[in-house]
Amino acid sequence: MQAIQVNRARLKQAMETISAVGATPRGGLHRLALGDADKQARDLLCAWCTQAGYPVRVDRIGSMYARRAGRSEGDPPVLIGSHLDSQPMAGRFDGAVGVVAALEVMRTLDDHGIATHLPIDLVNWTNEEGARFQPPLLASGVFAGAHALEYALSRQDSAGLSVASELERIGYAGAHAAGFPISSYIELHIEQGVVLEQARATIGVVSGFVGIRDTRVSVLGENVHAGPLPMQLRRDALVGAAQMVLAAQEVGLAQSPDARVTVGRLSVPSDSHSIVPGRVDLVLDLRHPDAASLDALQAQLQERFAQIATRLGLSVQFEPYWNYAPIVFAPTLREHIRAAARMHGYPCLDLPSRAGHDALNIARVAPTAMIFIPCLKGISHNESEYASDEDIAAGADVLLAATLAAATQ
Known part of the structure; x- marks a missing residue:
């Protein structure tokens, strides 16, 4: 397989643009789930996807999906993405890297005229962080059957506003079912730890969750x-x-x-x-x-x-x-990620995730894997959170190759 790289300039510009939505004076992000800034970020993502030719649909818990068609549209898609909501006064890379990189993967496939057997869906999960509505990983929990939809919609913030009412207010109370068959799920995320940085590795092949x-x-x-x-x-x-x-x-x-x-x-x-x-x-x-x-x-x-x-x-x-409970990720997907890192010459190592991510829920219902990239000093949920443009691009390169391998089988 040819080592195709994503468009670095386009990826960087997209990250800078999405990071301006809810930006804090110290270079961080304050974009709580279903708030005004979250709506702006969702609208921006929707516009990007629509302009690129990827139809957007929204499910009943507000998660967004954008589809790049495959040759076999009747088959379950490969799902890639993460989340756009943040912790209070937090960093701009947690979650957003995975969503923006997923969009860049689909755009790069278009640039090279590459068709896949399976469709590819980008996802932006609702309320991953749980900073405004408890519990965290809310929408992916509904998708995987860990939470009833009615329970999730009834969650309230400290002001007594419910998920249902805020979805209606910002225009993201979707009509699609909150859950559908997928062939696999791959999520790119910053590590939120120091293992990769200390090992001077660019790519983390996540073995699963503690x-x-x-x-x-x-x-x-x-x-x-x-x-x-x-x-x-x-x-x-x-x-x-x-x-x-x-x-x-x-x-x-x-x-x-x-x-x-x-x-x-x-x-x-x-x-x-x-x-x-x-x-x-x-x-x-x-x-x-x-x-x-x-x-x-x-x-x-x-x-x-x-x-x-x-x-x-x-x-x-x-x-x-x-x-x-501890979760072990799908061996085949992990090998796709390792092979992609080797193909691009990116140093990689295996490590577990010690933080919760939406992949934790999706692993209940489909083969799942995660890609980690380094973040400076392991600092996250903090305005000083930082991942370099080079590492983000490397993670997107690996996500591209792993997604392509999963979608062409």
Whole structure:
């Protein structure tokens, strides 16, 4: 197979143009799902696809699809893409690289007059980030049957606005079914880690997803006035929660390099400087590539938390929040990606994804793979997030070759 390259100038221009929608003064992006900036980005993508001759359709959860026809239109398409929504005040590469590169893949195939047996569909998933509407990976979850459509449409933001009402407001409440047969799915994304950068590799062949498990933890003590009651008689839930956070850090470090243990959300309902907190709620995020090790990590931390609570006269409750088992991606698609990297001379290595992406859901229903490219110092969900033009183009080259291989079988 010839090593065809994407149009670098066109790809760069498209990235710069889409990055201006919702841009922040520090070079980042604030484009929350179904907000005005998301609508502008969707409109821009729709215009690009329509002008290139790729009909756009929108499903009932608002995900956008643009089709490049294949010789066998009756067969399920190869699906490529990612998402255009962002975290608050975040970076401009997370998600958008995968959507813009997917469009460039289809344009480059047109430039070279290459026909594929299977159709190719570009996708922009709704609410991947989950920053405005919980849970994240919402639309891909509906596509894969992990969420009912009615559940997804009923999700509300902090102002009480629902996904359904906001889709109507911005004009993306589509009529197409939220889910259809596909032959395979390939997603290009920045790594959001430092493995590729440290190895001086250009392409990451993603082996699959580590297991991800979030648990809501409630630490219960007693609300009392901060002044009169002696400290030794207090049942201070915040002191207990603080010790649990430190225990989580200790356990996570002890199980390096595979384990990831995070307390990323903590709330104190009493919220007063003059009240000893009687309740603290936190979310414990655990990640590990091995399912049995993830179970053991969960059990160890719950035992440690219970011991801390008992010692301080507190109680602790655990509520499962969300749980994704480890996933291994399709070997054939991974080999397509490796072969594409070799063909172009791009250094590559295999690595797991430690962050959630829409591919996690789609792997439930179709052969799936991901391509990672480096991001500077592994910084993501931050305005300083950065991927070079050269690495983005290399990722698009590999996406092109892998998509072509998948669509011509």
